[in-house]
Amino acid sequence: MSDITSGFDFEQWVPAKGYRWCSWKELGVTAVWGGDDRDPVREAAGPGSGGSDRWVLILDVSTEDEWLDRVAVSLAGRPALYREFAELDPTDIEALAKFANANGELGLWHRAYCDPRGAAKKLYGASKDDNDPFTGQTSTSVTCESRDVWAQQVASLRTACEVYDLLASSDPKRVKRHLQWRPTPFVGERASTHLPAEGWYFDTHPDLPSEAEVPGRDARFVNCGSRDSRFDDPVEVAWTWLLGTINERLAKAVSPVLARQDGRTVQRLAPRTLLAALWSQLHGAIMGGKTYTRCASCNRLIEVATNLAKGRTVRAAFCGDACRVTAYRKRKARAVELSEKGMTPKQIADEVGSDADTVKGWIKQSKWGKN
Numbered sequence: 515m516s517d518i519t520s521g522f523d524f525e526q527w528v529p530a531k532g533y534r535w536c537s538w539k540e541l542g543v544t545a546v547w548g549g550d551d552r553d554p555v556r557e558a559a560g561p562g563s564g565g566s567d568r569w570v571l572i573l574d575v576s577t578e579d580e581w582l583d584r585v586a587v588s589l590a591g592r593p594a595l596y597r598e599f600a601e602l603d604p605t606d607i608e609a610l611a612k613f614a615n616a617n618g619e620l621g622l623w624h625r626a627y628c629d630p631r632g633a634a635k636k637l638y639g640a641s642k643d644d645n646d647p648f649t650g651q652t653s654t655s656v657t658c659e660s661r662d663v664w665a666q667q668v669a670s671l672r673t674a675c676e677v678y679d680l681l682a683s684s685d686p687k688r689v690k691r692h693l694q695w696r697p698t699p700f701v702g703e704r705a706s707t708h709l710p711a712e713g714w715y716f717d718t719h720p721d722l723p724s725e726a727e728v729p730g731r732d733a734r735f736v737n738c739g740s741r742d743s744r745f746d747d748p749v750e751v752a753w754t755w756l757l758g759t760i761n762e763r764l765a766k767a768v769s770p771v772l773a774r775q776d777g778r779t780v781q782r783l784a785p786r787t788l789l790a791a792l793w794s795q796l797h798g799a800i801m802g803g804k805t806y807t808r809c810a811s812c813n814r815l816i817e818v819a820t821n822l823a824k825g826r827t828v829r830a831a832f833c834g835d836a837c838r839v840t841a842y843r844k845r846k847a848r849a850v851e852l853s854e855k856g857m858t859p860k861q862i863a864d865e866v867g868s869d870a871d872t873v874k875g876w877i878k879q880s881k882w883g884k885n
């Protein structure tokens with residue numbers, strides 16, 4: 515394969531004090547405004563909306579010293595971070611804050627316009643003579659990221675990962691189950707129904723009846739394109755949708771850069787934001803034919819190259835030697851325990867996933883007092 519890109523890296527600053535979710539109420543937010551063309555936010559606090567269920571992520575910093583006390587976080591050596599992001603529970607704001615504290619903001623910055631007498635004026639970087647774009651009134655504004663936007667981004671990357679995993683499974687039947695042509699027309703207003711219009715849809719839960727809502731997912735059906743005679747194969751529909759989605763995400767957010775590496779000139783991707791970097795990781799996973807599994811000991815995500823995974827006995831995979839050793843010790847201890855209960859080496863071997871001779875060796879060792 516001609517290696518057009520040799521990976522990328524992304525680095526940004528995270529203050530030691532980190533980030534914090536504030537409710538609109540706490541900061542006296544009257545409006546959130548701005549963002550790029552793709553993810554603009556224009557929300558005003560309406561009458562009666564106390565703002566207690568709307569949240570913004572802000573830098574938890576009030577002085578320049580606190581802002582300068584920071585560390586550079588990098589994606590180097592963490593090629594599956596996009597998977598961790600896609601698996602976040604968007605309703606768990608503590609988990610989202612933890613992700614931000616470890617990796618920084620997504621880079622979808624908005625402006626929160628706040629009550630000038632409220633808590634916002636004490637925040638570092640607050641602009642004290644701004645105007646609420648809806649009411650025109652004097653306002654204190656701060657940079658923030660919106661909770662709703664975070665939730666949308668998690669959902670969007672999650673869907674892309676699910677479609678990719680489906681395609682990476684190389685099982686056309688599974689693809690067909692999730693990717694269906696649905697002739698259901700819109701019912702009433704677009705926003706008032708989750709039933710899709712006619713088109714190709716990726717169904718996250720094909721085993722449920724089509725009217726069933728899925729908790730924690732705002733879109734069970736993701737439109738993957740309308741009728742087009744060129745695409746009557748679900749696998750091609752899914753690929754076209756996935757690549758189109760990634761291309762759209764990378765457009766204007768990632769640029770090629772030239773760099774010297776080991777005496778040669780190479781091209782890398784330079785993402786402008788953490789979010790673009792996460793989508794670049796998915797881009798890299800597709801180019802590298804990567805699939806994922808979980809460490810059998812600590813449950814961390816680990817990469818598997820597709821070509822290696824195929825046609826081999828699936829063995830327990832570990833993220834590193836520490837977990838491999840831990841798991842080995844556990845199996846050994848379990849084998850000895852089962853032997854003391856009177857199970858035969860063969861039975862034990864089946865139970866712990868080993869062979870009878872190995873189990874006999876472990877039991878012998880334990881009797882000798884070695885471990």
Ligand SMILES: [Zn+2]
Binds near residue numbers: 833
């Ligand atoms: Zn592990």
